[in-house]
Amino acid sequence: MATSSPGERVSLKHVAARAGVSVKTVSNVVNGYQHVTAETRARVQQAIDELHYRPNLAARNLRRGRSNVIALALPELDLPYFAELARSVIKAAEEVGWTVLIDQTDGLVEREQLVLDGIRGRLIDGLIFSPITLGAADLERRRDTTPLVLLGERVYDGPADHVSIDNLAAAQVATGHLVELGRRRIAAIGDQPRPTSQTAHLRLRGHLQALARAGLPAPPELVCPVERYHRADGAAAMHRLLDLPEPPDAVFCFNDLLALGALRALHERGVRVPDDVAVVGWDDVEDGRYSTPTLTTISPDKQQIASLAVEFLATQLESMQLESKQLESEQLESEGRGVPREVTADFGLAVRESTVGARAG
């Protein structure tokens, strides 16, 4: 008796037998192949339903040489920016029929290296990677050939497609906004000792340029380095700034978590925001829209970033498939997948209470 067994090992063969057709025909139906008689299709479909047949993806992947699964590697899922980014990436990937698995690196060098070296083997078709520690050099010595798209500002001019926003310009906008508000002692929180951190470097440079353009001084004690970009670091840095003989009247924080932490510190010290100190963040995470006060921030277009990343991966996969079709072509030594693409997504400045405050904090 052919009741559905517990393991439910129903394969094409069983369906074919039940429908009285060949496996090929069942396969055709399953894959929506056009040239099948309506009558045959119906019979096959019925057999599929009766047997609760589900195609074995492993077998299909093996045969097709593709899995339609990609990996998204990022530091931590519970950093709001990455959570929001992940959401967008998963959505964008879904639209082209891909499933996304997540690799959390915790921003650790070893783990980022593992991801780069293709820890996933041939399980994934592509990798979208937002590194923290990696530099262009690490990418150069990568051996894994899985299509790769880099996210964020950590690596420029590396040998891979790259999506980011114009950090220099955005930083200028952020600090420029504070200047226009009439602030004179504008601090920055988020500098990083690590030389590979393009993020900190670029944002700081934009900040200083905006200051210079306004003819404002940039005393070194107003540039606060931090270990990580978490709330606690922002709070600690803000406390340090407030301990200065001449505290700042504005702060540009290199991400929203730092800013949220700074807001917290300011509140603890009884400093009014924005009256005494104005605060600008970066990322436009949900929290900043409901914080007290709400946070003025650089707002990168995350959905656009996600779509671009997925699009890049898709074209890489396409060109890979082409390559393997024209196998013995002469220009085998064309060195890699062509020139890596560098694209910047849009950004805006979301002006909220932390700089133009309605009610004082």
Added chain:
Amino acid sequence: MATSSPGERVSLKHVAARAGVSVKTVSNVVNGYQHVTAETRARVQQAIDELHYRPNLAARNLRRGRSNVIALALPELDLPYFAELARSVIKAAEEVGWTVLIDQTDGLVEREQLVLDGIRGRLIDGLIFSPITLGAADLERRRDTTPLVLLGERVYDGPADHVSIDNLAAAQVATGHLVELGRRRIAAIGDQPRPTSQTAHLRLRGHLQALARAGLPAPPELVCPVERYHRADGAAAMHRLLDLPEPPDAVFCFNDLLALGALRALHERGVRVPDDVAVVGWDDVEDGRYSTPTLTTISPDKQQIASLAVEFLATQLESMQLESKQLESEQLESEGRGVPREVTADFGLAVRESTVGARAG
């Protein structure tokens, strides 16, 4: 010339040829099988390195009948609670050698149904699912046999393993805390019209019980229904409460986002927290530790929840494997995988400024 081609199609066969051994031996080395001469192992390893061999996971999965990939299905990754939960699940899964792919349902019935019906085919070994809309009935008619563990309070006594915290007890603790603080008009935000929402139901019940125990009235206008559990809903509900002729002096919000929204509303209306109104949340998300004021909240042990879920899945997989070994056993009609397990993880109450405030908000 055997340079590594762009497609890098290196299989066991190639490695075997280069090392002058059989595929079996290479396979043994790759899988860390013990009984291989050190000398042979070294030669094979060298061939692997030279060829940059990476095992084809699709083939391995097909053969083994397991992928070591599981799916985590949840509403939205950018809801902080789920982001934190996801982080923990991925960590716990990693420890047993599993990779996690994410399915976002957006809390939509259709999507949750798809997940339940095994949209992933045989790609995944198991599913950890945190549903919003699904009830026990939906689970009963599930045909897919992929091992499943349910998270959260939505479904009790369903036909699947289930991990949650004791909602009734926790809700009593939350409201009890407000009672002890001497509050007399304690509101609740987060009731849900949806009948399937056990979450709302249980938390409300616990709340009312605590009130009753304290001999306090429970006027219906102090129980606020909301559409979703987002900040905006919390803010709107709080505004409604403040518009009451007799506003509350405390609020128990059924999650932290609602509470954060409520905090925001209170600030906009110039109401002091906790002096005028005390606020308790639920989830203990990171934001609440840095909000102004910081948020008192029910703190579920997320790591424990994650480990338990992974553990349940692991034992389900084990018993499945056993089943298929003793194929023609007589008790084939033993109906499913035994009695579903129901486990509650630990929780605590994190007392912060929103109820015992240092400086007033």
Added chain:
DNA sequence: GTGAAAGCGCTAACAG
């Protein structure tokens, strides 16, 4: 429009 057969890369018996 449909069928027969080969084979993707790997692992698991079973020999030797």
Added chain:
DNA sequence: CTGTTAGCGCTTTCAC
């Protein structure tokens, strides 16, 4: 300790 062989379930030429 290592080699040979079969086959996981699917797609894909190629015939018919």
